[in-house]
Amino acid sequence: MDIVKRILLYLLAAFFLVLMGYPFIFVLFTSFKTPMEYMVNVWAFPKTIAFENYEKVLQPYFLRYFLNSIIASSSTVAIVILIASMASYAFARMRFRWSNILFIVFVAGMMIPVHTTLIPIYVLINRIGLFDTLPGLIGPYTSFSLPVAIFIMTGFFKEVPRELEEAALMDGCSHWIIFRKIMFPLSTPAIATVGIYNFLHTWNEFIYALVLINSPSRKTLPLGIREFYGMESVNIPGVITALLVGSLPVLLFYFLAQERVINGLVSGAVKG
Amino acid sequence: MIKKNKLRYLGTVFFFLAPAFFVYFLFNVYGVAMTFYYSTLKWTGIGTSMQPIGIQNFLRLLNDPMIWHSLKNNLILVIVSISVQLPLGLTLALLLNSKIRGTKFLRTVYFMPMLLSTVATGILWSLFYDPNFGLLNFFLERVGLASLKSGWLGSEKTAMTAVLITICWQYTPLYMILMKAGLTNIPEELYESARIDGATGGKSFWYITLPLMADTIKISAVLSLVGSLKYFDLTYVMTGGGPNGATELMATYMYKKGFVEFNMGYGSAIAAFMFLVALLITSIVQYSTRRRSS
Numbered sequence: 189m190d191i192v193k194r195i196l197l198y199l200l201a202a203f204f205l206v207l208m209g210y211p212f213i214f215v216l217f218t219s220f221k222t223p224m225e226y227m228v229n230v231w232a233f234p235k236t237i238a239f240e241n242y243e244k245v246l247q248p249y250f251l252r253y254f255l256n257s258i259i260a261s262s263s264t265v266a267i268v269i270l271i272a273s274m275a276s277y278a279f280a281r282m283r284f285r286w287s288n289i290l291f292i293v294f295v296a297g298m299m300i301p302v303h304t305t306l307i308p309i310y311v312l313i314n315r316i317g318l319f320d321t322l323p324g325l326i327g328p329y330t331s332f333s334l335p336v337a338i339f340i341m342t343g344f345f346k347e348v349p350r351e352l353e354e355a356a357l358m359d360g361c362s363h364w365i366i367f368r369k370i371m372f373p374l375s376t377p378a379i380a381t382v383g384i385y386n387f388l389h390t391w392n393e394f395i396y397a398l399v400l401i402n403s404p405s406r407k408t409l410p411l412g413i414r415e416f417y418g419m420e421s422v423n424i425p426g427v428i429t430a431l432l433v434g435s436l437p438v439l440l441f442y443f444l445a446q447e448r449v450i451n452g453l454v455s456g457a458v459k460g
Numbered sequence: 461m462i463k464k465n466k467l468r469y470l471g472t473v474f475f476f477l478a479p480a481f482f483v484y485f486l487f488n489v490y491g492v493a494m495t496f497y498y499s500t501l502k503w504t505g506i507g508t509s510m511q512p513i514g515i516q517n518f519l520r521l522l523n524d525p526m527i528w529h530s531l532k533n534n535l536i537l538v539i540v541s542i543s544v545q546l547p548l549g550l551t552l553a554l555l556l557n558s559k560i561r562g563t564k565f566l567r568t569v570y571f572m573p574m575l576l577s578t579v580a581t582g583i584l585w586s587l588f589y590d591p592n593f594g595l596l597n598f599f600l601e602r603v604g605l606a607s608l609k610s611g612w613l614g615s616e617k618t619a620m621t622a623v624l625i626t627i628c629w630q631y632t633p634l635y636m637i638l639m640k641a642g643l644t645n646i647p648e649e650l651y652e653s654a655r656i657d658g659a660t661g662g663k664s665f666w667y668i669t670l671p672l673m674a675d676t677i678k679i680s681a682v683l684s685l686v687g688s689l690k691y692f693d694l695t696y697v698m699t700g701g702g703p704n705g706a707t708e709l710m711a712t713y714m715y716k717k718g719f720v721e722f723n724m725g726y727g728s729a730i731a732a733f734m735f736l737v738a739l740l741i742t743s744i745v746q747y748s749t750r751r752r753s754s
Binding site: 194197198200201204205207208209211212214215226227230231267270271272274275277278282284290293294297299300301302303304305306307308309310311312314315327328330331332334335338362363364367388391392394395399409410411413414417424427428431434435438439442443446449450453454457458 | 476491495584594595718731
């Protein structure tokens with residue numbers, strides 16, 4: 189009885205392993221195939237390891253998408269961490285009128301479907317002259333990331349024991365010094381969660397980039413991959429290689445720091 | 461003196477809050493407010509004149525069969541997400557929690573779909589569904605079911621299902637991790653005492669696991685609900701809402717009206733409608749589940 193149950197569990201595990209994992213093996217194999225080889229047999233093992241797809245993808249214009257995505261995501265994350273932790277400090281540690289209401293106004297942002305602001309933001313970014321620029325993307329990305337970030341960080345700050353700061357306050361330290369020298373350094377776990385969640389989100393963000401960016405030289409990776417798909421749609425191995433190369437940084441990061449990535453993604457999503 | 465100190469204190473509060481507030485109001489709050497304002501205009505887009513037309517866009521919306529069709533697709537997405545992704549996520553979590561070998565490796569692989577961007581997932585699955593060189597048709601031919609071969613995304617009958625399968629593939633890992641965290645919180649002693657009382661696997665699942673997972677399941681359902689109502693990326697990449705509107709969602713329809721047909725006024729009305737629907741449904745769910753749990 190127990191043996192049967194065990195075998196069933198292994199079978200189930202194997203089934204899901206194929207379902208979730210096979211697409212990645214398929215992507216890896218296909219990236220080494222020529223288009224001809226792919227059409228003859230879609231799922232065969234590649235006969236030779238051909239790098240021509242990689243040569244085709246790793247061109248200056250594709251690397252440009254990479255660079256743009258890195259700029260957009262890391263700037264967003266840096267700004268979000270700075271201004272969200274400042275606001276969270278005020279919410280967690282300072283007393284002022286309307287602090288609860290203001291906090292709710294921020295957190296309500298998590299329930300709002302951000303797509304409803306697409307048209308006004310497109311108009312606004314055009315009017316302030318940031319259409320088709322990376323700063324024009326970073327602004328909205330920062331704004332959309334704030335509710336979750338403030339929610340997570342305020343929660344974390346409230347858990348930090350007050351003794352350290354009280355001593356510092358007695359010594360006449362300003363709130364800014366307490367924030368910078370005590371709170372911020374103590375909150376690396378929350379910062380990591382917020383940072384990873386927001387980085388992956390902006391890295392993969394699509395609809396706002398689609399509307400706010402036009403020139404090929406300013407496109408981020410999701411737009412770039414889609415453009416590559418449009419141009420090379422008959423060259424399936426080429427497209428697959430572009431997908432793989434574009435996803436590689438996130439996958440590598442995942443293999444290096446799996447716990448952190450899973451925690452960041454999941455706790456960000458739950459709170460968001 | 462006291463007043464001066466108080467002012468200084470408020471100045472500090474302002475200093476800490478102002479940057480976040482400025483950005484948040486500039487985009488989120490302004491965006492939502494302007495969506496409602498634009499929805500009362502006859503307006504084709506930047507550089508053209510705006511005509512206030514009151515609620516005419518909304519009257520048109522109520523008589524637009526496409527918006528109801530997209531709402532229906534959104535609701536199908538909600539139902540499928542909750543009824544497929546959550547149970548699958550729970551199954552995977554139970555698997556990871558069971559006493560088989562290699563659960564660490566299994567978790568690593570099972571989570572991977574969450575890491576791909578939606579654009580990458582959409583293109584990859586479009587290639588799987590490709591009528592000529594897709595993996596799915598190739599597989600059907602090899603196992604002798606060539607008669608079932610189809611252009612999955614090109615047919616009105618199968619497009620929605622094909623997209624739904626992809627969405628489930630992408631998001632199930634999220635619920636797996638949530639459910640796994642919920643399972644970890646159930647004390648092992650409960651199962652032990654149940655075993656002593658003679659409760660078998662199925663019974664202890666119904667009477668211990670499920671009730672104690674209620675909170676996790678609720679959070680997952682709300683998450684899935686909010687996500688499904690605003691869904692855009694994957695349908696846009698895989699089908700663009702087609703064929704013939706078969707996979708049209710509220711968000712893709714709004715995009716089409718605003719940015720393809722350049723009807724920003726009507727597009728904003730759709731966005732406002734989306735906002736209200738999301739608000740209504742989430743409040744109902746939040747309210748009813750809160751009352752039940754208290």
